[in-house]
Amino acid sequence: MNFLTKTINSTIGSLTGSSIPYDLGQRVVNGVCSDSLEPNSVWNVYEATSRKEPRVRVTVFEFDLKNPRASKYVLFARNAFMKLKSLSLLPGILNIVDFIENDSFLYIISERVKPLGSVLRMGSSDSMSQYELLLLGIYQVTEALKYLNKEGSSIHGSLSKNSIFVNEAGEWKLGGFELVVNIQDPDTEILSRAFDLPTYLSTIHPPELNEQRLDYISSASLVQLLKLDAYDLGVFIYSVFNSEVQNLDPTKLNKPSKLPRSLASHVKKLLHISPSVRYSVEEFLNAGMQSCFNLPLISVSKHVSELRLKSTAEKLEIFNSLDELEQLPDGFFEYKILPELISTFQSLSTNQDSQQSALLLLILKRVDQLDKRTFQHQVKPLVLRAFELPDRAIRITLLSSLPTIIDYFAPYEIQDKIFPNLVQGFNDTNSSIREATLKSVLSIADRVSVRQLNNDILKYMAKLQNDSTPEIRTNTIICLSKIATYMTPSSRAAVLATAYSKALKDPFVPSRVSSLLAFENSIEYFTPDVCCSKVLSAIAPALLDKSSKVRIEAQRVFDLYFSKINEAANHLPLDSEETVNLESQNSENILSRLNTLSLSSMKLKNTQSLLSGLGSNAHSGSTVSLTMKQENPSSESLNADRSLKNFSTANVEDGWNEMDSDWDSTSDYQSKSLLPHLEASQKLQESKQLKAAHQLIKDIPQTPKRPLKLQPKSKLKLDLLDDDVDGWANEW
Template sequence: MNFLAKTLNSTIGTLTGSSIPYDLGQRIVNGVCSDSLEPNSVWNVYEGTSRKEPSTRVTVFEFDLKNPRASRYVLFARNAFKKLRSLSLLPGILNVVDFIENDSFLYIISERVKPLGNVLVMGSFDKMPQCEFLLLGIYQITVALKYLNKEGSSIHGSLCKNSIFVNEAGEWKLGGFELVVNIQERDSQILSQAFDLPSYQSTIHPPELNEQGLDYISRASLTQILKLDAYYLGFFIYSLFNSEVQRPDPPQLNKPNKLPISLASHVKKLLHKSPSVRYSVEEFLNAGMQSCFNLPLISVSKQISELSFKSNAEKLEIFSSLDEFEQFPDGFFEYKVLPELITTFQSLLTNQDNQQSALLLLILKRVDQLDEGTFQHQVKPLVLRAFELPDRAIRITLLSSLPTIINYFQPYEIQDRIFPNLVQGFNDTNSSIREATIKSVLPVADKLSGRQVNNDILKYMAKLQNDPTPEIRANTIICLSKIASYMNPSSRTPVLITAYSKALKDPFVPSRIISLLAFENSIEYFPPEVCCSKVLSAIAPALLDKSSKVRTEARRVFNLYFSKIDEAANQLPLDSEETIHLESQDSENILARLDTLSLSGVKLKNTQSSLLGLGPNASSGSTVSLTMKNLSPSSESLNVGRPLKSLSNADVEENWDAMDDEWHYASDCEDKPVLRHLEVTQNRQESEKLKTALRLDKGDPKTPKGSLKLQPKSKLKLNLDDDDVDGWEGQW
């Protein structure tokens, strides 16, 4: 039982192609062994991948030798299998990587290709002019056919859309070798059954074959037999530009119809009914190089194909010509040009004459034409290595291209591989490097860690605000405003206000304008309280700036912030009527008390007393009362204009003592809410005792109790230093 199971599995595996080291995918061509009612090939063609190298994509041509439907086509399949073995190395021929034959199947493993018919239907020339796309393909097939005729000494015999394939590089490749015969041997058995081929029946054949049959091939001269492929080429070209015409009549082929003017006369000669007048393929190629094939795209394609024979200097000259082209055919740059660019870049040891930086620029300019897998495997390692190179031209190239390639990198690759090398540009002595480094922060900011943004980046930004180059100072503010959303919320507000305020004092006018715009863009990060206490005070000086443009912007931004504050104020709750009434009363009381503090409200009870109780009758026992009230002036009021009498030393001492008592009493009342009046009472007996004590103790004076004391100096120190202008230390 196990034996039967193994046998069955082996048979199924062989039938499905699992016996070969390739996995078969989607079928792209229905062959004679398929269920298709209108097969257009003897082969079933599949997309495939190598099991040994899954990244290697191939196309598998499969022919089932045991299928009853395939019996009449075995001869053609074996002929194609044999001829491709010997001719696939010629330029323009389908590139075959493997041939596999067993008892049941024939396999031809080629590079990944698509049938030309599928490519034309898909519109692969949408990115470039259709005429250029078709002319490039015609040139490539003409070259392949020329090599097959001359160097391969063979004729194709069935050139048509079904025998042409397009590889991943956008190159047209010649396949369909079922009728290929050597012009010396002229295998009559193959040629006699030519009409059995599906593609051969749908093709317009040369007049000589229609008139004399396939026997003409065995009788024709070498020159005449090669003209057969020229006729097939002419009809193929005609059908490309006139696809709506399925089987045109021979007279109709002589009309140019939709053919380009530069090509029409040559196609007419390819389709001439007389073989002696008709172009050969080689003659058509030589004539076309002076006219229809004289195109920059064809020239570059030809030079790229010959790069292996060029020196580095010649390669660089060819690569530089690529800048003339905005678009290439699909895959041309990715599979044809890119490998050569990378190989040449890696072969150069230094960036002498900016050769490496020029190659790197060519690669990075066209990353949008690359498949993501191609970038990951080929371009990314090159970029990471280039960031480690100290050359400034390479660094500028990388920084300027960063916005277009950054999305191909993972955050950990940016944080660990790119960022440590990128920030070195902040300290570069070249201002262009510093400016490019600032701009490169924007595309990477969202992929950096919090520490890299809030510590490393802000540290360099603070330093760059003092940069001698004014454009760098302006760009620093732009960068800060754009990465503000990635900053730590706890430190963002003080950092931005400090940086923007400093920029408003910059002598470079664009820096001041940019700072105001930054204030506008960052308004969401500042709460109303901060807008009142910090932002308005920073913007206000700009209202009187020397530049009228700065003043205009400052007025607009100031009003913007003021509107935000006003809106926040309108949302605050209103006081109750009782609260408003009490506050109004307190205000009136305070104003009334302040109004009494004037000399016009001072009244002396003793008319003989002088100002503050200092008079000639100091020794009398009268009591002086100084009361501050709102009294109308009277004869007893203080006459300010009256001259003061001369005072003796004793009087001064006695009265400084009295003033000392009064200040002490006033200091005791400072904490009381209401100061009603101040009365100074001094009796004669106490005054005499103090006077006597002062006279007795002149030698060793002692400060009597309640006398005037000198207060210590104030410890209040005002720090009038300006804000930190050298950085933002302590702001985060």
Template sequence: MDFLKSAVASAISKGPPFPYTFGDRADVDSSIWALFNGTKREDGSNCSIFSFEINDSTRSRLPLAKNALRKLRTLRHPGVVRIIDSVETDTYIYIATERITPLSWHVRREALNTETIKWGLHSIAITLKFINEEAASIHGNIRTSSIYTTESGEWKLAGFEVLSSMKDDDPITYKFGGLLPDSGRYAPPEVVKGGWDTLRNQPIHVADSWNFGTLIYEVFNAGAFTNSEQLAQAKKIPPDMVVSYKRLIQQNPKTRLSVAHFLEQGSRGRAFFDTPLIHVAQFVENMGVKNQDEREEFLRELEETGDQFPEDFFKAKVLPELLKSVEFGGGGPKVFSVVLKIGEKLSDEEWESSISPCIVRLFAVPDRATRVFLLDNLPKMIDHLPDKVVNDKVFPEMLTGFSDVAPIVREQTVKAVLVVVPKLSDRNINGDLLKYLAKTQNDEQPGIRTNTTICLGKIARNLGPNTRQKVLTAAFTRALRDPFVHARNAALLALAATADIFDENDCAVRLLPTITPSLVDKEKLVRTQANKTLEVFLQRIKTLTANYPDTAIPNPTVADSGTAAPRMGTAQTDESSWAGWAISSFTKKLSATSGEIERAASPSGLGNEPRPTSAPTVAAQTRPSLSVGARTASASTLHRKALSPATPARSSFLGDEDNENNDPDAWGDLDEEKFFDAEDSSGSTKPKPTDTKSFDEWGEPDIASMANKSKSPLPKGLTKKATAPVTTAPRIGVGRAFSNAKGNVAAARKPPGKTTGMKPIAARTKLAPAPVIKAEVKADAWDDDPGGWDDGWDI
């Protein structure tokens, strides 16, 4: 082999330029040619090279080689091997053709099924009909060694060593027919008896009809042909072809069936050439002139019987024609579905060279049916598309589908995100993709909103760590308020599936409050899923906080060695004592509790005298009433705060719609960042009474302040010389009693009929209805006492 290659290279260097490189040799039986696989130096394309070396041993067959070269140059037909280039010198003849493979290879390996053999015989029969009738020529060399298969699996005819026209003055068939290898085995009976000259008086087709019959026997019986006696036994030849086959091998040439008549008989309805593969091959060659109905029928047959066809035929012959029909012939999605079916058998390189460019061009087509079909079948294509093609060419065209007016296009685009997102860059995912998904989550179609939520949940781990929690929290929170039940359920499912990507703070502070309203959803589907999702997040929080320390309070330090730092008592953990005192702030030492308890003086400095024993005692639990001035000042201050535009509104973990059914009197002012006696983070504080005229338990009402705020004149006999404020104190069991400046209750025991200085006070008491006073006391008690314990607990 090395010697042969070196000889060929030496011959080329001495002759005219031949721009092709010889590769491996493909042996050809019963032929004068040596066949090599080759490549074109200019572009590296594949080809085959027929080589005939002229020497003393081959010089006698040189006329056959020259005739074959001349006929290949002049005879043009789809069923003939296509010649690309040739060179002829005194030492060699080289013929470069399309890449072909000897048919004898497939026949010996029995690699051809019956349908493929019929398709090949049909093609050779058409070519022979053209040679015998239109070209008025005799081939004279029909055998397996003269037939080749192309890269598309089609059978092509060659072996033109003795092909000659009956119009020639001296046809080469009659003169050199006997120089063919194994000519005696393949020669018809009349030639065996009288030589090739006997064909002069016979119809043109007789020799080729006989050889076509031997070809049928060879291809169906794996080439087991040694003599003409074997032809009588059909063996593996299909039964529907046997009758016509036997007429091809008639001993009498005058009764021998021509190849043209054989082709006609086989092409009839339900005959041996009436097969789906043959119909497909014929249709593909004329697809450009077929109407819509014929195309649909063709595609239906192709889908039903595609698995029976040769893969090479689909790759090299059918696929290019289908792609042309999709792009330029209006084939549409139906044609492209067949393309994808064929594409399943292609390698990545073949995909990239043939189908990928077509897909990119189809995404740019504005036809909605084509776009929906591409999006539906994207899972079949995405693995064959390079990442760069997806990011630079496919994805930008996909984005137009998010804003399309047709809901089906928007919905399919959202679904296709899951397919392309593994190939998208971080810039495309966290940029354009999230921007368009935010639009579809507000889509007017509830199904699109639901699918967008599902999509976000599935691509959560593809999002950037800086935007993941922010985007998902906002998206799922919005979906939980969606009026569409399946959208809310999808949000709960997505939250449960992505719980591991949230930290404990977001789980507890932001997500759990948004999940809990779903526990009382009107739909059982949502309620059930809400319980499951809530359990997932609770377990997540427990896992995250399992390693937290018991307390974040630092250990107390002793500033001075001689001074003991105050210690905190131990909190009660008994559930039965939940209403008891929780903690003690000071040490319980008798040495620290020495001395006497001092009585607090009243604001006016009066009332320090001991009370008479006859005076009724006031219950310790009774809450004193505020003065009218204090209540008015407090209400005015709160009113100004409520109307002030500079005061920020406190946010609530429930929405406005959720607060409509809440009882503000029962819950009070619930703030997210303020609970019981915690300081208000918003910076606003409750007004504290600092007026020296305010009263305590033993004080008296401010008559002057009440008089100044009244529009009516003062009653007769009431003067402004009062030097001490007058206050009222509710009495248990005695009714309403008033104390004078000396702290006694004598005024309360005077008959009401007599006019005294306290009569206006009695009138003031009658003017204030009891229910109003009760309501004011309740509100003031809650507002003035930050702890809110006095009226709420009766211990």
């Protein structure tokens, strides 16, 4: 049973092409072996991929030898199979990867290509750049046909849009070798059956061939035979610029129609009725190089095809010429230029004469023209390696291109491979590197980890706010305001307020203006409380800034925040009527007490200050007593000292203590009814104290006045005598 299953699968595989090491995909051309009612080729053409290397994309031309409908086309298929084997190495010919033949099928495996007709429909345009792309394609076909005629000593015999294919590099390649014969020994059997080919009857051919058929081929010279392809080339060019016309009219070929003026006169000579007057393909190519083919795009294309023979300096000159081109064919850069750029970059060991950085810039400038798959496998490894190189020119190139290439990298690649190398630029001594590194933060802020953003990047930005270059300080604030949305919410407001406030003190005017704009852009991150406590106090000094521009911006931003505060205040609840009345009553009580006590408090304070001269504390009284005892140890002195001491401690000191206790007591200030009694009590106490003081002074015995003597052992070094007491009495 297993044997039968394997046999059936093998048979089906041989019929569907699965016996070859390629997986067939979409069919792009319907051949004579298909179910199409109007086949336009001998071959069924498929997109395919290699089983051994899935990334290798190819095109498979398949011919079924066992199909009854294909029997009359076997001769053409085998002719093409054999001719491509011998002629495919010529420039401009379809690039063949492999040939496979078995009992049932013929396979021609080429580079991945598309039929020209489908490409023209996709790129139909009347713009000048489109004309140049068409001229480039015509130049490539003309050059391939010239090599086939001259170096290959062959004629194509069936040149048309159906025999031209476009590869992934956008190059037009010559195929359709079913009628190719050697001009030295033309195969008359093939040529005699030319009208059996699909679409051959719908194509316009040279008039001499239509009239004489095989007789002309057998009698014509080599030059005349080659001019058969020249006429077909003229028809082909006309059809390219009039791709919307399905069936060409031979009578209208001499009319310029949509042909460019520089090309029309040459095409007219290609289509001349007389073979002797008609251009050969080589003559047309030479004439066109002086006129219609004299274009920068064609010049670059020629040089690129010769890159492997050029030195590094010459390659760089060719690569730099790409900047002069408005448009390149689809895929031309990706498949034709990029491999050479990468190969040249990797061949250089250092960035001598900035060659590596120039190559890297050319690669990164056109990443938008690359397929994502191509970037992943070819460009990404190169970029990651370049970030590790300690060269400033390369680092500047990478940082300036980061916004355009960052989407091609996964977050883990940015965090683990790019970020550690990128942040080293913050500490670079070159200001351009620091500034470029700062700007690159905008591209990676949403892709780095929380720790990398809120710890590492903010730490470096805080340092850059003190940078000696004012432009870097300004850009730091701008960058900070743009990445604020990715910062940790718990610390964001504090960080922004601190950084913006510091920038408002920067002597560089643009830095202060940027800070105000940053405050404006970050208003959503500040709560109303923070707006009141931190933001307005930071912006307010800028209202009187020396720069009028700063003042204008400060006023606008200040009003913006003030409006936010007012709006928040309007949403706060109103106090109840009972609370309002109670607070009003308390306020009135406080004001009333202050107005009533102001004069009496002042008077009492003055009285206390006078009494203090008589010894308002125990220490003063004891000092006087000690001094007098040393000078006159009589009983009278002792009595006087005792009397003065008693007065000082009993009367005066007790009175200040009572006043202090009254000031500190809040209950007395709560009642208006106690105020009159308090005043009367204070006045009575003041009068008693004054009388007692005068009486004590009179009772003190008078002693002779003595001069002041220094007391070596006395701490105060001062002797207070009776006349001093009289002096404080007279002053009182």
